[in-house]
Amino acid sequence: HNNAVYKNEVKLSEVFVSVKTTGKFHASRIPILLETWVVMGRDAVHFFTDVEDEELKSKILPGRLINTNCSARHTRAALCCKMSLEFDMFLASKRKWFCHVDDDTYLNIPALLRLLKQYNSTGDWYLGKPSLNHPLEIKDIEYPKQKTAFWFATGAGFCVSRGLALKMMPYAGGGRLRSVCEKVRLPDDCSIGFIIYYYMKKELTVVPGFHSHLEGLWLIKPRDLENHITFSYGQSGHATNVVRVGGFSQGSDPTRFRSIHCHLYPNLPQCANIEKD
Numbered sequence: 001h002n003n004a005v006y007k008n009e010v011k012l013s014e015v016f017v018s019v020k021t022t023g024k025f026h027a028s029r030i031p032i033l034l035e036t037w038v039v040m041g042r043d044a045v046h047f048f049t050d051v052e053d054e055e056l057k058s059k060i061l062p063g064r065l066i067n068t069n070c071s072a073r074h075t076r077a078a079l080c081c082k083m084s085l086e087f088d089m090f091l092a093s094k095r096k097w098f099c100h101v102d103d104d105t106y107l108n109i110p111a112l113l114r115l116l117k118q119y120n121s122t123g124d125w126y127l128g129k130p131s132l133n134h135p136l137e138i139k140d141i142e143y144p145k146q147k148t149a150f151w152f153a154t155g156a157g158f159c160v161s162r163g164l165a166l167k168m169m170p171y172a173g174g175g176r177l178r179s180v181c182e183k184v185r186l187p188d189d190c191s192i193g194f195i196i197y198y199y200m201k202k203e204l205t206v207v208p209g210f211h212s213h214l215e216g217l218w219l220i221k222p223r224d225l226e227n228h229i230t231f232s233y234g235q236s237g238h239a240t241n242v243v244r245v246g247g248f249s250q251g252s253d254p255t256r257f258r259s260i261h262c263h264l265y266p267n268l269p270q271c272a273n274i275e276k277d
């Protein structure tokens, strides 16, 4: 990345990062985020949830915990309800970039800014990485005998430029994303991809540095962590699927997020006495 010419400087305050979460994950997933990357991304981060939580509110910037009042369920309607509000709040924020992540994601803030600098936010950009190895195929909504096939970025991490988001307003703004989700019967991330492909006639720009737990996270080379944009953690069959990085023990850092954070910021006080990879 050092040789690239960056024409479009991007400040953290120009990026709208939305973290999708839900009440039952406030205690289990959010604390590790607040201790690690959110410290660096504070100015950009907005949490979208489905309950009131005064304790969490007190730990982040004012107005950054949004209770969507969407139902606290893992259903298409509930997830689209949340994404719809994320999109509307981004539009209202006037920021240049909308970046969405799940609450089991480590977002490498400097790498994100370096990525966004390479694109003009007034242009039409949809940046992310597919989780499927083929385009999603659905029945065409206007011609049901035909099919529509398109690539979408997994909701674990993607960005949309303001230029593209403004054009998407008639389809995704003001709660209309929810109707699209119902019309195509697809979840939030797929429906965003559908709108961009079908109505905007734009393609996903694949960014290899986004990593959800749907891929093998152990494949990421520790020496290369600084160039990747998102990391996650999860189960893959019987084994845990996490980034292989030295640092804290597996017991004290099961998600590896503390170790990733120390790998990226070795001079932090909490990183003083750990084994370096």
Ligand code: UDP
Binding pocket: 019, 020, 021, 022, 025, 072, 073, 074, 075, 079, 082, 101, 102, 103, 104
């Ligand atoms: N989520 C939600 N409501 C729910 C369950 C999950 O908003 O009832 C959010 C969760 O906080 C996360 C995303 O949806 O940001 C994906 O959830 P999870 O990682 O549990 O499932 P996955 O889809 O990755 O298997």
Ligand code: MN
Binding pocket: 102, 104, 213, 234
């Ligand atoms: Mn997940």
